[in-house]
Amino acid sequence: MIPIEQLNMDEYRLAFISSRSRMVLAKRASKKLRLPCISIPQRTRPAEQITQAILTKWNIRSVVIDFLPAATASPRCAVVEIRTHDWDCAQAGFEAVSIDDFDELDLLTTHRLALHGILAGENQSRGPLSRPGWIDEAIEWIQVSTGDRFVQIDKEIRQFNAGGSFALIRFGKPEGPAYWLKATGTPNLHEFGITACLTALCPSYLPTLIAMRADWNAWVMEDAGTTLGQQANALSLEYATRSMAELQKQTVGYTGALRKAGATDQRTEALREHVDEIIAYLEEAMDQQTSVRVPRLGPGRLREIGNILTDACCATEELLIPETVVHNDMNHGNILLRENACVFTDWCEVSIGNPFITFQHLLMLLPPDGDNTEADRANLRLVYKQRWLDIVPENKVDKMYALAPLLAVTAYLYGRDDWLRSQRRYEPEVQSYARSLARHMDRAAKNPSLLGALCH
Numbered sequence: 001m002i003p004i005e006q007l008n009m010d011e012y013r014l015a016f017i018s019s020r021s022r023m024v025l026a027k028r029a030s031k032k033l034r035l036p037c038i039s040i041p042q043r044t045r046p047a048e049q050i051t052q053a054i055l056t057k058w059n060i061r062s063v064v065i066d067f068l069p070a071a072t073a074s075p076r077c078a079v080v081e082i083r084t085h086d087w088d089c090a091q092a093g094f095e096a097v098s099i100d101d102f103d104e105l106d107l108l109t110t111h112r113l114a115l116h117g118i119l120a121g122e123n124q125s126r127g128p129l130s131r132p133g134w135i136d137e138a139i140e141w142i143q144v145s146t147g148d149r150f151v152q153i154d155k156e157i158r159q160f161n162a163g164g165s166f167a168l169i170r171f172g173k174p175e176g177p178a179y180w181l182k183a184t185g186t187p188n189l190h191e192f193g194i195t196a197c198l199t200a201l202c203p204s205y206l207p208t209l210i211a212m213r214a215d216w217n218a219w220v221m222e223d224a225g226t227t228l229g230q231q232a233n234a235l236s237l238e239y240a241t242r243s244m245a246e247l248q249k250q251t252v253g254y255t256g257a258l259r260k261a262g263a264t265d266q267r268t269e270a271l272r273e274h275v276d277e278i279i280a281y282l283e284e285a286m287d288q289q290t291s292v293r294v295p296r297l298g299p300g301r302l303r304e305i306g307n308i309l310t311d312a313c314c315a316t317e318e319l320l321i322p323e324t325v326v327h328n329d330m331n332h333g334n335i336l337l338r339e340n341a342c343v344f345t346d347w348c349e350v351s352i353g354n355p356f357i358t359f360q361h362l363l364m365l366l367p368p369d370g371d372n373t374e375a376d377r378a379n380l381r382l383v384y385k386q387r388w389l390d391i392v393p394e395n396k397v398d399k400m401y402a403l404a405p406l407l408a409v410t411a412y413l414y415g416r417d418d419w420l421r422s423q424r425r426y427e428p429e430v431q432s433y434a435r436s437l438a439r440h441m442d443r444a445a446k447n448p449s450l451l452g453a454l455c456h
Contacts, residue, residue, distance in 0.1 A: 127164025190262025
């Protein structure tokens with residue numbers, strides 16, 4: 001029987017490599033070569049967990065440079081570059097061997113071919129970061145861009161994300177100063193251009209951009225403060241609300257530039273044009289529900305929601321609210337508190353549309369059952385309204401507050417819209433998520449404030 005503590009763990013084989021050789025470290029077991037294995041908690045950042053586990057187990061520093069996919073019933077393989085160059089691997093029971101010395105049971109042929117390419121630096125199909133030594137190039141790039149030398153110390157590198165085309169790494173002491181390097185690949189290539197565009201339009205509300213590198217689709221930012229997740233409260237959300245409103249106002253009139261940079265079109269008109277497609281998918285997803293814990297929303301009710309959503313879109317269009325940037329991934333980790341203001345990160349899901357959608361997403365960060373939640377929600381509405389009164393009349397702001405909840409849930413569901421035309425729409429996890437959002441849409445569509453606004 002599997003121990004309970006292992007049920008929620010993922011196992012990874014580790015292909016330890018060094019930028020100074022073309023060998024892999026292995027251990028012998030029953031005269032056969034074996035890659036070491038490590039287990040990490042599920043639903044965590046694998047790169048962060050793996051490097052921390054390696055530090056704990058072998059007291060060496062490392063970076064994950066790629067992940068090789070798992071075959072059926074086999075663990076994934078993490079390709080790890082050793083950063084502790086004086087490590088006595090033999091004392092730890094390892095020996096340096098050729099990739100071709102492994103048998104198929106411990107190193108699949110596909111993994112063997114990928115490792116050959118990674119070690120030779122000839123694996124561009126996997127991405128520009130799928131090779132040993134790239135982290136040293138990154139350090140030099142940051143040093144040249146900033147003039148700082150402290151980032152050359154390995155113990156001041158903390159890795160959060162990894163892959164041939166992806167990286168999220170913090171360089172610097174825990175107490176600062178520090179820099180962040182982020183790189184993105186398909187399907188998130190657009191975040192590079194959007195980050196550059198938003199930095200130019202509203203630099204005060206994004207982390208300070210230090211440098212960009214197109215061949216890696218990467219950029220370096222100054223560390224911008226503490227995430228809201230570490231000290232979220234009504235006051236910090238007030239700072240976030242005020243800062244987001246000012247950021248959005250600075251993007252009024254620049255939606256064309258944001259679209260060109262890669263932002264999705266979530267204008268109210270675009271959402272309205274896709275209502276039938278969204279409702280048809282929700283019917284399909286509901287039809288796949290097997291759980292009896294909550295009742296399905298039937299086709300009739302879903303069509304009613306679609307009609308209400310169409311009316312809400314039309315009512316919103318009549319208000320002529322200026323279109324702005326919409327973040328679409330408002331969570332505590334993407335909001336950084338700096339003194340009495342906030343900056344915002346992770347613009348991968350960005351769109352152009354009605355600004356009140358992002359405000360509604362901010363409201364959802366309040367605890368639903370807090371002692372003062374209703375009062376806090378009213379205060380945030382007041383703060384956001386005050387920032388818009390020089391552009392939008394008060395009666396229109398109040399009407400948007402009634403319309404926004406249904407539109408905000410729809411925007412979450414619609415996302416970048418590409419999934420609706422891909423095989424992802426059939427994935428059970430995607431369908432389950434859609435059913436959950438459909439129930440949120442159902443509740444929002446029953447709200448008396450919304451129905452009252454549509455009657456006037």
